[in-house]
Amino acid sequence: MKPRTMKRLLIIFSSVCGLLLVGCQYNQSQRTSPDAVDLQTDGLFEKLVAVRRDIHQHPELAGEESRTSATISAHLREMGLEVQTGQFGHSVIGILRGGHPGKTVAWRADLDALPGEFRDPALFRSQNPGVHHACGHDIHIAIALGIAEVLAKQRQFLHGTVVFVFQSEEETFKGAKGLIDRGVFSSLIPDEIYGVHVTALPVGQIVVKPNEMFAYQRRVSIRLKNALSKADIVQLTKNVNSELFRSRAGAKPWEIQNIADPVIGVTSPNTAFQDYLIMDATFDTRTENDELVLEFYLYETNASKLEGIISSIERVIDASGHKRKLISVSYVQKNLTVFNDASLTRFALRTLERSNRVGTVKPAFGQAPFFNDDFAYFQQKIPGVYFFLGGSNAEKGLIAMNHAPDFQVDEESIRVGVRSFSSLIIARLGIADHAERD
Ligand SMILES: [Zn+2]
The missing domain is CATH 3.40.630.10 (Zn peptidases)
Known part of the structure; x- marks a missing residue:
């Protein structure tokens, strides 16, 4: 099982199944x-x-x-x-x-x-x-x-x-x-x-x-002409996140410790782990051949929405005033x-x-x-x-x-x-x- 990061997580179950061992005869x-x-x-x-x-x-x-x-x-x-x-x-x-x-x-x-x-x-x-x-x-x-x-x-x-x-x-x-x-x-x-x-x-x-059983994980790579300030990158991250993020009101599917919660966990029909798109809160940033590369993971439950995400990100970059700096947006990792x-x-x-x-x-x-x-x-x-x-x-x-x-x-x-x-x-x-x- 490959997680993103599991540190800082602690689970407290509100209930634990009792075990009932049933004796029986074998013939x-x-x-x-x-x-x-x-x-x-x-x-x-x-x-x-x-x-x-x-x-x-x-x-x-x-x-x-x-x-x-x-x-x-x-x-x-x-x-x-x-x-x-x-x-x-x-x-x-x-x-x-x-x-x-x-x-x-x-x-x-x-x-x-x-x-x-x-x-x-x-x-x-x-x-x-x-x-x-x-x-x-x-x-x-x-x-x-x-x-x-x-x-x-x-x-x-x-x-x-x-x-x-x-x-x-x-x-x-x-x-x-x-x-x-x-x-x-x-x-x-x-x-x-x-x-x-x-x-x-x-x-x-x-x-x-x-x-x-799992959301679709994709790694997105944004390549820009290397001309964005730190503040620009932070703002762009926020803009992309607010455009893409989707979740039921009040649900927090990124808090994976909630997965076992009887009210909002995966075994509840009202689970928070249904119909969401969540993503890394910060982009990994590096410079490569004078290009600025911004990368992050996203997790999408609905396969049919995966294709449209790239053009959504392109629109956010345009609307953020970086249209002429954009080189490409693509998925660089698509695990089954x-x-x-x-x-x-x-x-x-x-x-x-x-x-x-x-x-x-x-x-x-x-x-x-x-x-x-x-x-x-x-x-x-x-x-x-x-x-x-x-x-x-x-x-x-x-x-x-x-x-x-x-x-x-x-x-x-x-x-x-x-x-x-x-x-x-x-x-x-x-x-x-x-x-x-x-
Ligand atoms: Zn494992």
């Missing part, structure tokens, strides 16, 4: 029921927490995830999965073939940690100076390994194949594209792909919506945006609502600003769904704002993730009532 005839998945998940939970803490203590930056990759490969082989490496960076592909023919579903987790000079607040703190799992990808790895193991226990009953994509280099936006460019799915093409990001929602919550397949999202919401034994599944009504995920590259090729998973628990003092120095995750989110998404994949694949015959 052969119930092997694929939510009860069975819950029980299998609970049996793995301590092991998954240990894996997560080991990875958390040994974080590796994008492109350097060799230890993480080796750890994952060893666990997958132990479960009996086919393991492929070497397609791109330190990515690992685990293939679980069910006992019966069927479709192919992919589950993606990302591996990399972040640079940062701060003290890790976790007891099992990073042993790699200046590197931290401050975006929660260690949690994603534990969840994916948990799903793989739950499904591996039922493989002979499963229809189809599950491909686990442990992708390197998400933070640099290189890994997903790299895997696709190297033909990771050329011989085994998934019909669907799923992925999750733990974030600043109460633990127990899974949040998803069809179409965009995570875009959920509508019918798969509806299926996921229905299935998770039925099978989720802890916490709640909530539809999102708005799009998160600032964040994004290169999972979008997979969705360009394969219909898929990307979920937000709650990782915060104010009662435990765990405040999960990704990339912030005080970022921490409630490990119960691993249990919620494994239970919920194992059930979802089983529902997508279908299950036989008998094992494969030899």
